[in-house]
Amino acid sequence: MDLNQLTEAIKTGNRKVASQLTQEALDAKTSPRSILDALIVGMDDIGARFQRNEVFVPEMLIAARAMKESMIILEPILIAAGIRPEYTALIGTVQGDLHDIGKNLVSMMWKGANINVIDLGTNVPPAKFVEAAREHNPQIIGLSALLTTTMPSMKATIEELRNAGITDTKIIIGGAPITQEYANQIGADAFAPDAASAVEVARKLVGSNPA
Amino acid sequence: MPVFRNLAITDASDLLFGIAPKPLALSNGMVIGGGMVYPEINFTLPTMLVTQETMPEVSRQYREMIAGVLKRAVDLEVPGLIVEFETLPPMTENPDWGMEVTHILLEAIHEHKVKHGLKAVLRMTPNDTREMDRPPAMRSGSLWDNMLELFDRSAAMGAELLSIESVGGKEVHDEALQECDIAKVIFALCIMGVRDMEYLWSHIQEIAIRNRVHAAGDTACGFANTAMVLAEQRMIPRVFAAVVRCISAVRSLVAYERGAVGPGKDCGYENVILKAITGYPMAMEGKSAACAHLSSVGNVAGAACDTWSNESVQNVRLLGGMAPVCSMEQLAYDTRLFNQALQDGPLAASMLQRWLVKSDIHLDPQALILAPHSAIEIGEAIVEAPNHYRAGVGAGLAAIDLISDAYRAGRLKLSDRELPWLDQIRNALYDLPEDEDSFILGMMDVVDVSTFRARDYELY
Numbered sequence: 184m185d186l187n188q189l190t191e192a193i194k195t196g197n198r199k200v201a202s203q204l205t206q207e208a209l210d211a212k213t214s215p216r217s218i219l220d221a222l223i224v225g226m227d228d229i230g231a232r233f234q235r236n237e238v239f240v241p242e243m244l245i246a247a248r249a250m251k252e253s254m255i256i257l258e259p260i261l262i263a264a265g266i267r268p269e270y271t272a273l274i275g276t277v278q279g280d281l282h283d284i285g286k287n288l289v290s291m292m293w294k295g296a297n298i299n300v301i302d303l304g305t306n307v308p309p310a311k312f313v314e315a316a317r318e319h320n321p322q323i324i325g326l327s328a329l330l331t332t333t334m335p336s337m338k339a340t341i342e343e344l345r346n347a348g349i350t351d352t353k354i355i356i357g358g359a360p361i362t363q364e365y366a367n368q369i370g371a372d373a374f375a376p377d378a379a380s381a382v383e384v385a386r387k388l389v390g391s392n393p394a
Numbered sequence: 395m396p397v398f399r400n401l402a403i404t405d406a407s408d409l410l411f412g413i414a415p416k417p418l419a420l421s422n423g424m425v426i427g428g429g430m431v432y433p434e435i436n437f438t439l440p441t442m443l444v445t446q447e448t449m450p451e452v453s454r455q456y457r458e459m460i461a462g463v464l465k466r467a468v469d470l471e472v473p474g475l476i477v478e479f480e481t482l483p484p485m486t487e488n489p490d491w492g493m494e495v496t497h498i499l500l501e502a503i504h505e506h507k508v509k510h511g512l513k514a515v516l517r518m519t520p521n522d523t524r525e526m527d528r529p530p531a532m533r534s535g536s537l538w539d540n541m542l543e544l545f546d547r548s549a550a551m552g553a554e555l556l557s558i559e560s561v562g563g564k565e566v567h568d569e570a571l572q573e574c575d576i577a578k579v580i581f582a583l584c585i586m587g588v589r590d591m592e593y594l595w596s597h598i599q600e601i602a603i604r605n606r607v608h609a610a611g612d613t614a615c616g617f618a619n620t621a622m623v624l625a626e627q628r629m630i631p632r633v634f635a636a637v638v639r640c641i642s643a644v645r646s647l648v649a650y651e652r653g654a655v656g657p658g659k660d661c662g663y664e665n666v667i668l669k670a671i672t673g674y675p676m677a678m679e680g681k682s683a684a685c686a687h688l689s690s691v692g693n694v695a696g697a698a699c700d701t702w703s704n705e706s707v708q709n710v711r712l713l714g715g716m717a718p719v720c721s722m723e724q725l726a727y728d729t730r731l732f733n734q735a736l737q738d739g740p741l742a743a744s745m746l747q748r749w750l751v752k753s754d755i756h757l758d759p760q761a762l763i764l765a766p767h768s769a770i771e772i773g774e775a776i777v778e779a780p781n782h783y784r785a786g787v788g789a790g791l792a793a794i795d796l797i798s799d800a801y802r803a804g805r806l807k808l809s810d811r812e813l814p815w816l817d818q819i820r821n822a823l824y825d826l827p828e829d830e831d832s833f834i835l836g837m838m839d840v841v842d843v844s845t846f847r848a849r850d851y852e853l854y
Contacts, residue, residue, distance in 0.1 A: 237811070240629045241574040279443075279483060281525050284568050284620065288629075306526060331708060332482050335443045359623075360441075377627070 186221035193225025196245030205253040226295030234379040268299040274325035275303035277336035282329035288378035309343035338369040353388040402673025409766035415673035424474040427675025431732035433725035434476035434703035437718035444484040460502040462719040470726040475514040518553035532850035549605035562590020565846040584786035591648035599653035609654040613662030614642030636759040640793040643667040660703035670773040675700035690758035783830040
């Protein structure tokens, strides 16, 4: 079966066609891994178009929803075949900060890249990041802040994570006032300037391209 | 129900900086909207936490900022000044901390009045902390109590203007922006937002009356400014952000329906529409607020301002001095220009207004809808509507018509990828039911009801 059509359905956000083609591909005994890869290629394409200012966020969201519909069908098959997302990521807006649009966009992009994302919400204290990291053993932790007065919470969170022995997990920070310089200063592993680049940054950090 | 059934200003040339049909006289003799534009300065901390341990440093920072700003205001002989204290969340959660800073600011204002004759007034803007809990308790709980306590105590201490950037409806609006879903925008702003504003501003007005100060006004900062920033980052279409701005006026208007008298809060760019409707003076910000955020409305925002603000600036060192002092200087010169034009007579003022408008409105739909002639058309759509819901729909349609007409006439640049959104938004607005109850019923099946407490919005 030609999986390019499935990729195209994701790119254009056609939920109905995406789920129909996913089912047809499974019925045709196409490998679940290949189907998943076709979905990820579609999301990668829309992410790249977003980075080139060719589409807006709603178009990305529509694509993400189409992928979600396909995953409803595909996920049980993947699990049965022992194929799980290669990576798990925790994400949250740091303590004292209530802004969540940027965090939500990164979360959406990571999910589209087949990263298992656990969203801790906003105003997340360092201890909650530590607790969730111990529970989920993520490869990536994303910290978001929009206020200059909550940026120090990022530093506090990183210190608490590292002091708790969570040293291998890669920490990515982002938000309007954040810079690479600040990331270096507080010991973050990387800085993602926007949601679309967060996928690339995460992939580089964990050393592989799941797609 | 809406209380403004007619526009206070019907001619675009009368929607002018420095002049409001209902000016506000302050206790120190300043008259806002009485023929002069005043600078309005706001400043905030550099990157640091606000905790019990850091409060001595927080206080030192505010002492330094207010001393520097007031000295510069005296040196540049500003005719009057509004100082806005927009608290940070911990200062609203702990009213004693907020009051410590309020005391510092009021004391400095008093000293400069006595020593130098500087007329200055404090606008108190407690940060709306209700959204710290998810879903937020909008009408009860310690966050609500502490916020009102800070309003009350600061008003009693001498903060003469009360404002807030309230957040009612934001639980749905953030998602609406990401999806560019205009029905959800209207539900968030004109149903949830309006109901929260009615409740909140009744309380603020009561505090203002009891303390003999003024309920000034609110802003759609968390709504339309979020849209503006997302548009600036190319995340959502500019035409969508422009329409959201116009719809947001319906929500911000409720403060005045509940007794506020201006000047509306600086970051409410929709204030130009509200000035046309209410006749009250309005704060605006534009090019001199680039220290806080970028925008594409830097000049046009000044066309009808009564105070001219920098939004906020961190206390960091620049070549010219500390940033709040530099900001004060910029505002002083900006307002001198406005006031010179006013002094030179109607023709001069009208010419400056025209330049402010024409230099921006062909480049961005968000600028176009803030031009005085646009504001009057949008205002008309709002006051003619039978209720807030239909006012939101009417404001949205008026905005789309203004943008489409200007584009077709070659008076507005729009990128190709913006164009399909004009019809999408128009069609979505036309598809909405006429009746508010039907709209609410339909939307309650669509929005994520787990993100808000329906009873706090009288949605059962």
